[in-house]
Amino acid sequence: MRILCIVIASCLFSGKDACSSIKIDIESGLGGFYRTQQWFPLKVILHNNGQNVEGILSTDFSGMKYEIPIDLPAKSQKAVFFYLYPTTPEHEVKIYLHSNKSLILDHVSKIAELDQNMIFVGILRGSNPAHSYPFLKERKSPVRIINFTPEDLPGEWPGYDALDIMIIDNLNPALLSPTQKTAFKHWLFSGGKLLLYGHYPYPLDADFYEDLLPVDVFKTITTPEVNSEYDDRQESYINPSGLILNADTLKKNCKIVQHVNGTPVIVKAEYGMGEIIYSTIPFYQPMLNELSRDESIRKELFAHNIRPYQKSKLPVFQPLSENISVGDDKLLLSWKYIFCFSVIYCGSLIALYFAVFRRKNSFVFNLITLIFFPIFFSALFGTVLFLFRSHNVKIDNFSLLIGSDQYKERIISKTFCIISAQKQKKLELGLRNPYFVIESENLIGDMRGVNPYTLSQTEYTALKDIRLNPLGNRAFFFRGFLDCDAFIDADMSWHANSITGSISNTSQCNFHHCMIVTEDSYYELPDLEAQETIDLNCEQHKGAMNEKTLSRQEKQFYDLIKGDLFKSVIKNRYPVLLGWSNEPVLSYSLNEKYFITTHTSLFVYFL
Known part of the structure; x- marks a missing residue:
């Protein structure tokens, strides 16, 4: 019993000692200011004047929890960054440091919302x-x-x-x-x-x-x-x-x-x-x-x-994908439904008033009872069910293309993004509040840890679930970016009617119906599977593109090469590798080395 008391006392004193030996300084955001629905940095500086401390630095902010593992050696100082995303106005940020499931210390930092017009x-x-x-x-x-x-x-x-x-x-x-x-x-x-x-x-x-x-x-x-x-x-x-x-x-x-x-x-x-x-x-x-x-x-x-979101966000009922399925149920909530339900409610209430309080035993009262009461209660019951339901919706070929019409052309000519993910849909008071969860196995290329976009933040770990708010600002397009411009390795040379060398696909994605297009001719290639290298030879040369002899897939190549694709992207940057991607990918190229179209899964890579 005496030994147990000594152990408990030592644990208490060690926890107290750890608490007194660690101090926190917080530099909150951009001078202490932030904007709703925009990321801002929070710099946390830990000072340890005691023994080694291993724990988790965390904060619960605007409905999301952010965590960073901490290994703080004795007599040391360490600075870490939280990148927080306020969905509602906030006035403070609370930082907690836990070690061995015990709270060592906490700290509060005041923040202020910046006027959107400033x-x-x-x-x-x-x-x-x-x-x-x-x-x-x-x-x-x-x-x-x-x-x-x-x-x-x-x-x-x-x-x-x-x-x-x-x-x-x-x-x-x-x-x-x-x-x-x-x-x-x-x-x-x-x-x-x-x-x-x-x-x-x-x-x-x-x-x-x-x-x-x-x-x-x-x-x-x-x-x-x-x-x-x-x-x-x-x-x-x-x-x-x-x-x-x-x-x-x-x-x-x-x-x-x-x-x-x-x-x-x-x-x-x-x-x-x-x-x-x-x-x-x-x-x-x-x-x-x-x-x-x-x-x-x-x-x-x-x-x-x-920043188009400051003036006009995407309409809440505008379709954001070409292929969204949730059985026979409607995915997007239209304001027409809300208007119709409102008319029924108001009309029913007015009818009830005149029927019950003005003409209780009249023919009108009986008629309203038989006809309008069922409509009223069914509309009320249906609306309650509609507004408070929850879905897991499968999204295929979802394009993260956002912005008003005046910016779409610029975005289309620069970078593209496709994902296949699970959409967590929440309906609150008739407004949809979607978040997209993208799992790491659906990503192409060499991943780098981008800790600010994960629910559980860690330093430079593999990408976990990413949550995106497509009705927020323009920046969501790049949450979960991948810097992977070099997942196609080409060692090749070509002449008038021949091509030699090899092409390697170092990614985990398969590309089908591939071809290499030069300014004067094209070369037909076999499918380029994940982690595969194919040899190039003169038999693959097909001469100049003739629209009449092309297959259906190749005709789409032809239309794109001779049309919008050539004008906006290729611009005589030959040779170019074309293919079709049937797998879910989330990717973009900072220097326009490649892109993937939003509507056809066309893969384009500049060799």
């Missing part, structure tokens, strides 16, 4: 940390500014989700980690907006600036001595950025927004669904402030309508 601007400063930006202060609409340091920059793209605009001012990209660079580019690609300035030699960083700049940096850099001055009088413009912008150096699909003395100084370029505004004028210079007073320039700098 523009949220993040600033990442480089060599100009002390300068202010006058062009931001003179805006009529409210602007919320948060200053980042390279250490503060999130390593996952949801950390930027609430931002409307990011300003990068002459940053040395060597200060950013590869994960930070990748995360930022994913956010920008998915619909962010970047205001960029950088002068020699920083733009020479091929891992960061080369993709973002609207010019070929290796053709346009000039010597820093020539462009090191700046004339504030604006009588003559000396380009301090060291980048020459003209028709020869600009990339395709770039738009010159403003000239100074015939020299382009502000250029806009598309980056996926996002936008990049590059300025050769430093953001702190008075000249940029003067230019921004022009309505057209100000609109280009601050327009953030690339």
